[in-house]
C-alpha cells in the first residue's frame with residue numbers, strides 16, 4: 482500500500498486489516514500492552530503518516546493530532562465510542578476528521594451493565610468469595626439478602642443508544658418502571674415502554690411506565706436502580722457527587738459503565754462506607770487504572786476493568802469500524818450520516834465512512 486496507517490495497539494480479528502489494505506494502506510501496529518505516552522505516539526507517527534487508529538487510554542490533543550497533521554495525516558479514528566480522550570476542537574482547528582465506533586458496542590455494553598447490576602444487587606462476588614473460603618455451613622434465612630428489581634423503578638441518566646438498550650433490558654426483562662434524564666427526548670424508547678405496558682395489561686399484569694424527568698435530583702430520589710450512560714465532558718464530570726448520592730435511597734444500586742469521572746469516586750467510597758446496603762457496580766474509574774483509596778476494600782462494590790464492550794463480536798466490529806473510518810477518509814469519501822454499520826462485519830469493504838464525530842453534538846446523550 483502507498484499510504485501509511487499507524488495503529489497504537491493490536492486489534493482483534495483480521496477484517497479490519499482487509500479494509501485498510503483494500504484502500505491501498507500499509508499498516509504499522511505498535512506491539513505490546515503498555516499505554517503509550519504522547520512522546521511515544523509522536524515517535525510512532527514519525528515524519529510521514531496518512532492516518533492513525535488510537536485508543537481511549539491515549540491523549541489525542543494538539544500535540545499528537547498536530548504531529549499526525551504535520552506528517553501529512555488526514556484521518557484519525559478512536560477505537561472506542563467515547564472520545565473524551567480526543568480534543569475534538571483541536572482536531573477541527575487542524576482540519577483533521579475524528580472517527581469513533583458507535584453501534585456495534587451498544588448491546589454488548591448494556592449487557593455488561595446488566596451483569597454489574599445483578600452482581601451488585603444479589604451480592605454475587607461476596608457470595609462467591611464466601612463459598613471459596615469455606616464459610617458456607619448450610620442454608621440460612623438471612624444469608625446474603627439483596628434487592629429485588631421486579632416492579633420497581635430504574636433510572637437512566639443519558640438515554641442514548643446504550644442507555645436505551647439497558648433501559649429496555651430492565652423494563653422488559655424485569656417489568657421495571659422507567660425514569661430517564663437526558664437533554665433530548667427519546668421518543669422511540671418512550672413508545673417502546675408504552676407498547677410493552679399495553680402488552681402487559683392485555684395479559685392481566687400491571688403496565689410499566691416511562692417518565693422523562695427535568696432534574697437529576699428527582700430521578701435519584703425515586704429510583705431503586707440508577708445506571709449512568711452519558712458522555713464525559715465538562716458538564717458531566719462529578720455529575721454524581723456527595724450531595725446527589727445522599728438523595729438516593731439507602732438501599733439503591735448504582736451502576737457506571739460510561740466514564741469514571743462522571744462519579745466523584747472519593748465521595749462514592751465515603752457513601753458506601755456509611756451505607757452498607759447501598760450497592761455499586763463499576764466498569765470505569767475516575768483515575769483509571771487506579772482506584773480511589775478504600776474502594777477495593779468495600780464489600781458493597783463490584784469492580785471490573787473497563788470491559789463493557791469486550792465481546793469478540795463487538796471488539797472485532799469496532800476494529801472494522803475504526804478501519805472504515807480511516808479507509809473512507811483516505812479514499813476521499815464524504816461524510817456519511819446514519820449509515821447502517823452492521824454489514825461491514827460480514828466481509829464487505831465499505832464504500833463510505835460511517836462515523837465521524839461532530840464537535841457540536843457533544844452533550845448528554
Ligand code: GLV
Nearest residue numbers: 560561562563790
Ligand atoms: C469504551 O469505553 C468505549 O468508549 O468504546
Ligand code: GLV
Nearest residue numbers: 562641642643644
Ligand atoms: C453513546 O455513545 C451511546 O451509544 O449511548
